[in-house]
Every structure is written in C-alpha cells, then in structure tokens.
Amino acid sequence: MISHACPIIVLDDVRKELLEVAHGLGVCGLPVMSHLVNEGTLERVPSRPYTGIRLLVTDLHLLGPTQTKKEQYIGALISFTKQLVSPSTYLVVFWSNYAEEAAEAWAYLSTRIDPALKPFGYEVLPKDIASAAANGDVEAIKNIQSAIDAIIKKYPQLQAVMEWEASVSRSAAETTNELVRTITQGGATFENQDHVKKVMARMAQEALGYPHAPASPTKGIVQALLPIAQDCLEREASNGYLDAFLEIPNAEKIGLPNNDLVPLLNDFFIHSANSDVSPLDRGAVIRLSEVYLNDKEAGLSRDVGPTDVAGDWRETVCREFAHSWNATTKENQDVIKKALDGKNIYAVELSADCDYAQNKPRAQRFLFALFVSSDAPKPFFSNGKGGANESIYVTPEIHIEKIRGRLLVSCRIFFTKPHGSAPDGKSITRLRKDVIDEISHQYSSHMRRPGKIAFY
Template identity: 30%
Template sequence: MIPLYTRVVAIDDVDDHLQKIVWGLGKAGFCALPFRFEDGKLENAPAQPLPGIRIVFTDIHLVGGGPNNEKTHAANIIKCLKQIVAPGPYVLVFWSQFPRDSDNIAVLIRERAPVAGLMPPIGHAAIDKNDVFKVAEPSRSEDFDAARLRDLILERISSFMTLAVAASWEDRVARAAARTTNRVFGLVRTAAAPTGDWENLLAFLACEAVGQHEARQELIPALDAALLPLLEDQLSLIGREPEPAAQDVQNLLDIVSAERRPACPASVTKSQLNASYLVEEFGADTDLPMWARGTVTALGSSFINSGPFVRAFHHDDATLIRQEFATRELTDDERRSTKLHVVEFGPECDHVQGKVSTHRYLLALLVPVPLMGAFTGVPKDAKKAPSTLRYRNDSVMDIGKITLAVSLPGEWHLLVSCRCFMALAQKTAVDGRPVFRLRRALMEEIAHRYTTHARRPGVMRFHD
C-alpha cells in the first residue's frame, strides 16, 4: 500500500470533477495536488517537474473531440505529465466517464512518451466517474459517493506493490529529515528567543561542517554536510519501525528467499550499477571546477605533453602510460584509445576547513573494456584471462567497470595511480574538462590505498 499522506497529482478539465477526485483522495489519506487543464494548458503549472510524484490521476478527455480522438487526448496527457512528473517511476490512474478507453490511451502514451522526452508510466488503472456520481446530470452534493470513490482509489493502487515499497522508503527518508529538524530545534526550544538561536545554531553547524569560507560560498551544501550525520542516524532508527504491508514486499521476499541468489536483471549491466554507486557524471550544462574534491578531469590535448605536463609527471604521455599502467607494450592505436585524467585528491579536512593551499591530482587513465588485458597482465595472444589480475604496480587501483552516459560511449575502467600525481596552487586549472566525480566512499577507499600502499614510510638499510 502506498504510504498515507503521500503526494499525488490530480488533473481534470472540469472544475467540479477535479474537486471530487481531490476530495476522494483526501478521504483515502493522500495529499492531492490539483491541476486544472484549460485552453490547452495546465493552470498554475509548476516551474519544474515535481520529484517524488508516483501516482497521477487524470481525466482521459481533457479537451473536446470525443472518445475517438485518442491521439489528441494522449498528446494532452503527455504534455501535462512533462510539466509535472520528474524522471522516475510513476503510474497513471485514469479518472474518466469512459474508462474502457484507458488501455488504448495508455498504449499511445507509452509509445509516444520517449519521443516527447517523457519517461513512460510503469502501469495504469482506471476509475469510472459514473460509479461515484452522475456525470450526465447537473452535479449535486447528494449524488456524490465520496466513500465509494475512496474505496475505488485504494483498490486501484493496491496492485502497484513494488512502487509501494519504493514510496515507503522515500517516506522513511522524509520522516528522518523531519526528525533531524526536530532534534536540532529541540536544542534551542527552551531558549528566550528560540527562532533566533535556531538560525544561529544552523549557521554555526554549517561553518563547523565545511568551514566559514566554504559556507559563505555554498550555504545549502554546507547545511547538508552538517545535518547528514543526524539524518543517517534517524533513518537507521526509522528502519526498525513498522515495515510496509506484507503483501507489498511479498514479491521481493519470494525473490530473496529463493534457493539461488538473486541475479542482476539482464536489462541492467554491472557497469551501469558501478556508475550509479561509485561516480556521479556531470551533465553537459554542469560548470564545476576541477579542484572540487573527487572531481575527475579529462586532460586536454593542449596540456598533454606540454612543458607543465612533463614537469609535473616527468614523462610524455606514451612513456607515462607504459610505466604507470600498461603491463605490455601498446600500439599507437591502443594508446590513443585510452584517455588520461586526473583525480583531485586534496585532504578532506583541508577541503572542509577551507584551508586547501595546494591541490593534489592523482593520475588516472580511462581504459576501454576490450583493452583491459593490456593493463592486467594478460598476454596479447592469450586464449583466456588468468585467474588473478596483475596490475602494473600496487599503487594502481581499478574502480571497476563503468558506463558514462554523457561524455563517452561504451564501457570503461578507470585506473587510478596512487603514487603518480601533480600539485597545483589553489584554484589553478589546466586545460581539461571535469567529467564526473568519485563518491565519498570511493574516495575513502582511494585514500586508504594511497596511505597504505603508495606512501608508506621507509628508510635505507644496508646489509652484508
């Protein structure tokens, strides 16, 4: 069951019908966001699509033309959904006096949504307006069966069980965020001026989390950094509260309880999973500096093999790739298929406190998957890969196979050298383009490799 008080959307072109579905949704325990469709557009449409909208109730026939003009009706619904629904899973519940048209309209929407730049719904259902009031007659309050509408709403959405599990998780995160706010405010609630002290406390926490200089530049991320530990703690507590309804999670329980371990769906590659969990790819319109912690920058052609490049790494690119990464000689075409990058690796404490005077950039190399044998000790004429991969040296870390949807087609491995780096003064850039960033947990793993394997202390010893 979708959690109570979840936000849902209702769309209709008749004001009275819109009020009725909103009333029924309220009776069913949902927070309805009503939108009226008039003169070919939504009234008071949101400036941006709304994240977290999982259910949309909509009339099928938002304009005249009768039930036979299905393409026009589907196009109008798609137009509304593009304005309201952010990319993600959602279902449509058609609220119509012609519910028999719902299957055909749903097929048209699924066919045309990708072309329109809309993610298609993952399911649909229908509610007949005639079941709860007399559509063809003048509306009177005594004709409207709100209880019946409530029951129909709950019945129609009960079949979307996996969506209910996801919505329940989103609800727990929202409740954890609310508890975090309550916990912080609880520290000042007995003060003489609680509102003022609350503001000062939030400002103090933001500065303590990232440093005053950084908080001035980016206040909202600073607040996120300050409150995230409390949020994670509260989420772990909420996780022990009553779980979603048993029937909602039964399918998942059946899968995880099977004798064989669940397999990753064939539609999802491991490289896509790695890209989702380990990195965040920047969009085409992202304008982030290369000196932000964990940023991976593709080095530009004017910098590679330039004087500053050779001074930083002591070699040209061909020699550098061979000495740091490759386990056999590369042809010119093989070498050109790889991409030199650097990973910003300034100390986290310096980033937090705004004290970065020198940025350290670890050398990294994007290697196409078919060429990985040349970087893992596989002879060129080998019939099969060895059981144990052998990288060039202990400092090389392979973050795994990733797919970059925006910057580069295909599947890649990012190899990071934890012993080869260049240092630049604060906020000094070289020719290059930031393409993605490594997530915090991965940066911690690289830091462990860096300190354990690449920068261990040592002294000269002399033996007989």
C-alpha cells in the same frame, strides 16, 4: 493505505468533478495536486514540472464532451504532461466509467508521448466512485480506499518505491523536529528567527569550514543534518517496510536481471557526474587536455614522467599501468602506445579534507589515472591480476561519458600544483567520498612502504 510524500496529480475539465476526485483521494491519505483544465489549457501551471510523480489521475475527456476523438483529448493530455511532470516513473489512472475507451486511449498515448515522460502502465478507476466519497458516504470512502489500494498493490514495485519515498519524507520531518528540540533545549526559541538563523548558520560553518560556508551555506546545513537524517532513516528501516517485497531468503548472492546493470549500479555508488564539479574539488576526475599531454616543457611527462621519457606521455602511461611492460618487445610496445587515446588520461584530486576545510595555502595534489575500456582492457587490466602493480587502485566497471570500463588510479605517482591551480583539463565526474577515502588510505599506505619490513 500508503501515506505518500510526493504529490499525486489529478486532472479534470469540470471543477465540481475535480473537487470530488481530489477530495475522494484525499480521504485515502494521498496528497493531491489538482489542476483544472479550462477551455483547453491548464488553469494553473507550476513554475517547473513536479519531480517524483507516481500517480497521474486524469479524466479522459479533458476538452469537454464535444471533443470525443482520442487524437484530440490524448494530444491535450500529452501537452499537459509536459507542463506538469518531469521525467518520472509513474502510473496513469484514467478516471472513467468506460474501460474500453481507456484501453484505446492508452494505446494511442503510449506510442506518441515522449519516452522520457511515458507512464509505465495504466489503470482505470470508475468515475462515479468519487462523488459518493466526496459527499461523506462512509461505504463509498471505504470503496475508493480499496480501489486505490488495489491499484497500488497490483504493482508491488511501485508500492515499494512509494513506501521508500514516504519513509524519507518522514525522516526529513523528524530531522527537523530533532533540530528544533535541540535549539529549544539550548535555551533558544524557534519563534525567534535570529536564534534559528544563527544556529543553522553556525552548523553550516562547522560542516564546510569557516572559509567555505559563505559561498554555499545551504550545502553546509545539508551536510550538517545528514547524520541526523541517517539516524532517522535507520529507525524507519527497523520497521522492515520493504522486507516482504525484497524477499531475501538466505545469504546467497542474488543475480541481477541483466549484466548491463553492473556498471550502471556502480555509477550509482562510485562517482557523481555533476555538471558543476570543480577540478579543485576533492575527488574530482579531470580529463587532461591534449595540450598538457603533449607539452614537453610543462606537461604531463615533466610532472610525473621518468627523466628519460623525453616528453613521451604514452611511455609514461605504459610504464605505470601496463602489465609486464619491460618484458614486452619494442615492436609490441609501439603498437600499445599507438593505440592509447589521450581522452582516457586523467588526474584525480586528492587533497586532504582538513586542508580543504581550513582553506590553508597548500599544494593541490593529484593522482595519475587511466580509464580502460571494457572492450579492450589489456595490457592495462587483467581479471585475474587487476592492475599492473599493487599501488594501482582499480574501480569496478563504471561508465565515463557512456563508455564502459574501469578507472585505474596510481597511488604512487602524483603531482602537485600551486594552491588553487589544477592541471589543464576538464572535470568529468567526481568520485564519491567513500571511494576517495579508500584511495586516500591506499595512497598513504603505499607511501609508508619504505618503512615497512615484510618477508614473502
């Protein structure tokens, strides 16, 4: 039986039956969040819908025995779901002795609920099994455990994500335990809130840097505890709780079900599209404004362009990112330049981590970047050659604002702005730390090239 971390919602309009159902699931080791439906409304509504619901166990007739039409009680269930569940992947379990009626209810529910809130499937659990379990009947408890276990095991993918979430919850708890043990071993006490506050506040300062901690101490303590949590997660992983589900037989690469998953998975690991990204954040990807691109006196061409481009940002882009630009005919150059979209011109913030932590006055450094759509990569990207020159860092296929393509980052063309300033534009996303560290390494390696001796 899974000891799951996220709450399992239970709905019923009869208090006695709700308590029986909740207790019956509780003896299975499942954390239950019970909600009574009283005269057609939820007796208790959470301040915000629950995140990460995996099972929604509900009575069919939530409006009482007189409301027997599915249009009524399923309509009510849809309304309750909006109040209780944030968009999640979950299974609805109808707590009913009437399987046929449950099938009709599912058919009606699945076509009318918001797709973002739609369960991925349904199961039926006999209602009378809970009463006996709630009364302490040992055999009934075994029966309900077996019934719940059978439902979860019917969907191994559901069981796998529930196991993962349970391991993360245990790791978080163990991280807290280690923190408290450390505080105690150091001569402080958990009973003294001032001791705990000072230790955690100092950890936040060390993680973010003293100047930045006052603005976001919670972010600081999270960053400070992440390495400990990672150690705990790795200890959990050593148990191999997902080995049987993953079934990796050998070293051969496993194909993905669909090629569309490639950029979506890369989005997962390459960048984070947080809405609160500042253009001064390390790794921020800034779409340069049309005004900045076309400003011949103080725009892109002045900041990074050769002296002979005369404010032509398209020429600046093509000279750095287009393959064999100098060998391209003037006629083809004009066609390529005309096709360039200013919405694909970016800057990537690349200030040093130490500068950020110390908050010392220094110039903000930005690398020149171009986003190339997968539908029309040439002449900027070639599967065989990659970028136009070895200084260009090319991401795998990702999405930027739902467009599939690659971000090309020049590691030899950069421009600077005064401390606390950024080029005119809008922050769209932020490259993850591992990616920006890799770009930083490529940038520093390329900048050392004048001192490199090599023969080819």
